[in-house]
Amino acid sequence: MVYTDLSYDETTKAGFARAMFDHLDNGTTDMAPGILEIDPRIYTDPELAARERSELFGHIPIIAAHSTELPGRNDFVTVQLPNNEVVLVRQADGSVRGFVNTCRHRGARLVPDEKGSKRTFSCRYHGWAYGADGGLRSIADESTFGMVDRSCMGLLEVPVEERHGFVWVVDSAADGRKIDIEAWLGQEFDDSLAAMEMDEYTCYTVGNFDVDINWKVLMDAFLDGYHITSTHAGTVAPYFYNNAQSWQPMGRHGRMVTARKSIDSVRGGAPAEVPIDRHITVAHFLMPNMSVLRQPDHLEVLNFVPAPGTAVGTRMQIRLLTREPAVTDEQKARWDKNWNILMAVLRDEDLVVNEGLQRAVSNTDLGPLLFGRNEIANQHFHRWMARAFADPQKWG
Ligand code: FES
Numbered sequence: 317m318v319y320t321d322l323s324y325d326e327t328t329k330a331g332f333a334r335a336m337f338d339h340l341d342n343g344t345t346d347m348a349p350g351i352l353e354i355d356p357r358i359y360t361d362p363e364l365a366a367r368e369r370s371e372l373f374g375h376i377p378i379i380a381a382h383s384t385e386l387p388g389r390n391d392f393v394t395v396q397l398p399n400n401e402v403v404l405v406r407q408a409d410g411s412v413r414g415f416v417n418t419c420r421h422r423g424a425r426l427v428p429d430e431k432g433s434k435r436t437f438s439c440r441y442h443g444w445a446y447g448a449d450g451g452l453r454s455i456a457d458e459s460t461f462g463m464v465d466r467s468c469m470g471l472l473e474v475p476v477e478e479r480h481g482f483v484w485v486v487d488s489a490a491d492g493r494k495i496d497i498e499a500w501l502g503q504e505f506d507d508s509l510a511a512m513e514m515d516e517y518t519c520y521t522v523g524n525f526d527v528d529i530n531w532k533v534l535m536d537a538f539l540d541g542y543h544i545t546s547t548h549a550g551t552v553a554p555y556f557y558n559n560a561q562s563w564q565p566m567g568r569h570g571r572m573v574t575a576r577k578s579i580d581s582v583r584g585g586a587p588a589e590v591p592i593d594r595h596i597t598v599a600h601f602l603m604p605n606m607s608v609l610r611q612p613d614h615l616e617v618l619n620f621v622p623a624p625g626t627a628v629g630t631r632m633q634i635r636l637l638t639r640e641p642a643v644t645d646e647q648k649a650r651w652d653k654n655w656n657i658l659m660a661v662l663r664d665e666d667l668v669v670n671e672g673l674q675r676a677v678s679n680t681d682l683g684p685l686l687f688g689r690n691e692i693a694n695q696h697f698h699r700w701m702a703r704a705f706a707d708p709q710k711w712g
């Protein structure tokens with residue numbers, strides 16, 4: 317395995333080692349002050365789902381692509397976001413712009429391809445054509461159509477910014493929406509995320525999976541280090557410690573460190589001296605719907621994108637990022653194997669449990685759900701969501 321060392325300073329790394337050694341030696345984990353009760357309707361209520369899309373996802377930056385998915389001028393990708401399907405296009409000046417994928421004439425889906433490279437986007441319906449900058453270039457048989465001010469009929473644009481190797485979007489073309497990722501992440505979390513060096517990685521694979529599960533159920537599954545032994549007995553449970561996590565909230569967001577069982581080979585050593593990097597997973601949870609999981613030799617980035625118009629639909633977008641681009645058959649075989657393991661864990665285990673959960677929380681009669689003191693990151697998530705809805709300025 318080719319390891320990449322964590323680029324945190326030595327004090328931070330020693331802190332990770334000390335925290336994990338303490339928890340494993342004592343059978344402990346970081347804990348919230350009390351148990352949190354949650355109303356299960358947050359996973360099923362269509363009214364709340366509509367508010368989440370308009371009041372939350374229409375205002376905050378979410379990851380829409382890795383920069384290496386559109387490396388060159390005129391390269392594009394189409395991405396389904398909670399409110400809009402968006403086309404991201406690399407511009408002549410190297411920046412990326414994002415447009416709602418709807419023809420301004422009569423509403424046809426302008427770009428049907430998932431990705432590609434084009435100087436002009438021609439609508440298949442009647443042949444209107446748009447430039448890579450979203451401007452309306454031509455109207456078919458214009459003399460018969462009537463007067464249209466082309467300069468006002470470009471594609472509707474959403475705010476886009478590149479940071480940490482990703483293209484981020486605020487999923488709204490409404491007037492006055494802005495994007496400021498650094499401010500959204502906050503200094504401490506932004507610094508911690510920078511140490512993941514995601515801009516040094518290449519996106520090896522993107523998988524899109526449409527599931528009938530509320531997006532918060534899936535976010536909960538990744539915030540939770542308590543289900544590994546039980547849910548993942550058939551795959552990764554033998555390799556990871558369960559229910560022993562070091563959780564550090566950083567403003568809205570948070571970082572969690574968990575241990576692989578291989579950490580036993582360095583337990584007992586001085587925290588500042590052991591090579592801890594290859595024995596831990598560092599997870600960054602980006603509120604409200606994204607996770608960056610740093611494995612010792614690759615990154616997994618998960619995005620739980622609420623499907624438009626439903627409380628129970630989510631597009632799970634999963635990316636596997638590698639430090640070196642996979643060129644040889646041997647490298648590709650290795651990452652394919654990693655991907656297949658990840659898929660087995662998700663498809664055969666997490667999704668099975670969570671499809672069942674979604675069905676079960678749709679029952680008419682059920683009491684409040686409980687998040688234990690050990691489910692501290694889940695508590696952070698649900699408390700933040702509740703606060704954010706009580707005061708929209710919290711995410712604006
Ligand atoms: S809908 Fe696109 S050209 Fe008519």
Ligand SMILES: [Fe+2]
Nearest residue numbers: 537543547666
């Ligand atoms: Fe899981």
